[in-house]
Structure formats: structure tokens, C-alpha cells
Amino acid sequence: MQDSQTSETTQKTIEETIVSGILSAKIRPGTRLSENQLATLFSVSRTRVREAMMRLETRGIVHVSPRRGWFVVEPSAEEAIAVYEARRVIEAGLLRSMRVLTDEGRKALDAHLNEEKTAMAAGDRQRLTYLMGDFHIRIAELSGNAIIVDILRDLTARTILISMLYQSEFHAAQSHDGHCRIFEAMQAGDFVRAAELSVEHLDEVEMGLDLTTRPDPLSELRSSLSLPPKAVSSGPTVKPKKPQLQRSN
Template identity: 50%
Template sequence: MQVPERSDSIDRVIVDAILAGRITAGTRLGEQSLATLFSVSRTMAREALIRLEARGIVQVSPRRGWFVIKPSFEEAQEAFQARQAIEMGILMAVQRLGPEVVDKLRAHIVRERAAIASDDLEARSFLLGDFHVCLVEAFGNRVLADILRDLTARTVLISALYQSVHDATASCDEHEAITDALASGDLKRAADLMVSHIGNVEAGLTRAKDDDPLTNLRQALKLSPRRE
């Protein structure tokens, strides 16, 4: 693991681990443990956790320490709605699109499909979420990219429990349709497809929760839904 030189680098590593599904909701993040793992002072580790708390990624409990949040479905829905507003807004605001943006997104989709085909769950989870961050970064807005990365991390914490291979494939197909619209210069269609895509992901997770009577126990035991 690369040792970060600043505490804000610790933030990024933790969020990326959430996006990849390596850190799950409720995981304890001890200050001393992080300080040891990253070869930094405990103060630097605490600073990183305080920033993550302000960003809604972790929470602190008296006498128990720091934990990754356990978002409710209502909180996840709010995060999806915020993602829709940000991504649709930036697509509608773009005046022109360089070919390098489309090339970057197409290369990303190739990696998504490879992760799905090889059943690499960590890479699949990270890449499907990172497509949206990659898109916003390609337009040069780092502030929105950071906000979107945090919102995506929140939705990944709950969606990782329910997303099947079929859902992942459908998401990848929708990413490709969005990229095709961008390539053709039809930014309005790309924005409409993005809203539909995020809505589909949210609706799929809601159906999974409603259809599964063992949801709460499954979350507690960190088990995936059985596939018939």
C-alpha cells in the first residue's frame, strides 16, 4: 500500500475502498490502527476521520470510536437524487465535448465489462461507481467530482448488498448508451439517459429490499441475496 504524505490522502484511500466494496457499512476505523497502517501520526489519522465525518462517510460514537456509516434507504434515496441533480446539471451546462472525453469513457467501459465477465466484485463495484466520477472529472470540475465521489460511496454501501450480475451488466449498457449520446453531441439525450440510469439503479435496489423479507438479518450477517 502506498503511504500517503498528507491526511487528506487517507480520506481518498478510504473512500476508494468503500467504492470497491472492501470496506462495508459499519466497519470500525480506529485512529491508532489507521495511523499504524498509513505510517502517520494519530493526529493525522484523526484529521482524516473528522473530514470524512463532515462529508457524511463516517460517524463517531462515544466510547466506541469511528465507524463507516450505515445509510438508511431514505438516506440512500436522497444521495441518488443529489447525484441525478449534479450529473444532469453538468451535462446540460457543457458547451462542447472533446473527443478525449469520449475515449476516456469508452476505455472505462471496457474495464467495466472485463470486471463483470471475470466476476471481479471489487473491480466491478469500483468501476461502475467511478464511471460517474470519471465523467465529471473529464469536464474539469474537481469540486463536483469530489462531491459526487462521496455521494457514490454512500450509495455503494447499500447497493453492494443487492446488485446482481444482471444489474451490473444493465448499468454498464446504460453507461455505454450515455457515452454514445455524448459522442454524437446530443448532450440533452445524454442527460436524459443519465437521469433514467440513476433512477433504474435506485428502483432496482428498492425492489430488492421490498422483495426480501430477510433484509435486516442479511445486512447484519453481511450475506448476499441467494440466486435461484
């Protein structure tokens, strides 16, 4: 909704702008985020840009290659798997814990699914990508728990980056169907079923990825030299490794 746009000079709009840019698939993984460019773009000094970058780094959205620059993360295949697993765990746990679907909740989800349908009809892929991720955030919002919403928003952002890296074709209809089925189960008050469907849905999407092709072109060389694989952790201690320049955009 509050989609962001241009400078505004307010406060943490840098962070928000970048995240919503990712959520709407306007920023590709690996995109270089120059402190200087962002600083001039937002009319602030590098200091504030840096703060935003640090925060995004702890959220798992960007990473820094020392003295080379900040980059939108390019999740490895292992990280991609971890993100999907985390989402399954949290979303299934969330749905299972729900007891009722309020009327506003029902309306919100219904409206959302209609938006998905409209975007599909219009073939608006960017918007579709945004909506497909947003559906899960909407569900989190139903719980009223801001902590879970924040967690799932960041995981969704990462998911979208993963899609851009590993998803050959976009099975929008399949995803939309999955969302509809989850919604139906919720409407029926069967949250256990909804949780199961959610897991299935995430499995489907994950299965639709090609987790062997794109990533880490050095992997063969790396394994033949028996070097350690790329770090999987999402938190601290992520060593630089490979160059991975930006691409396009």
C-alpha cells in the same frame, strides 16, 4: 487509478486510502475504524487519524458514535433515496450543461467502457463495482470542474456503500448498457438526451435496491413506539441513535 496502498506516511493518505477502499468495495458499511489501529497501521499518532476521520465525517463517509468508535456510514433507506436524488440532480444538470465532447473525452470514456466489458467478462465483481461508480466520476471530470468532481466522488462512495447494504444482486450488464447509452448520446452531441438517460439509469439502479429489508432492524419497534425515525441529514446534527455494530470484514 492511483489505487493507494499501505502506509507511506505522507500526509492525507489515510483519507484517500479509506475512500478508495470504499470505492473499490473493499470496505463494507458499518466497518469499525479504530483510531488506534489506524494509527499503528499508518505509523502516526491518533491525532492525525482523528483529523482524517473528522474530514471523512464532513464528507459523509464515516460517522462517530460517541465514546464507542468511528464507523463507515450505513446509510438508511431515507439517506439512500436522498443520495440518489442528489446524484440525479447533479449529474443531469452536469450533462445538460455540456456543449461538446472533446476527443480526449471520447477516448477516455471509450477506454473506460472497454474496461467495464473486460471486468464483466472476467467476472471480477469488486473491480466491476469500482468501475461502475468510476464511470460517473469520469463524466464529471470531463467538465474540468474540480468542485463537481469532488462532490460526485463522495456521493459515489456513498452509493457503493448503499449498494453493499441494499443490493441483493448485481445487475452489471444492465448498468453497463446504461453507461453505453449515455456515452452514445454524448457522442451524438445530444446532451439533453444523455441527461435523461442518466436519470433513467440512476432510477434503474435505485429501483434495483431493496430499501425495505436490511436497514434499521429496530424500525418496526421504533414505529410501534412512535419514536422519531432516524435522522436523514447529511450534515451536522446527527444524533447517535442505535448501536449498529460492525459486521464482518
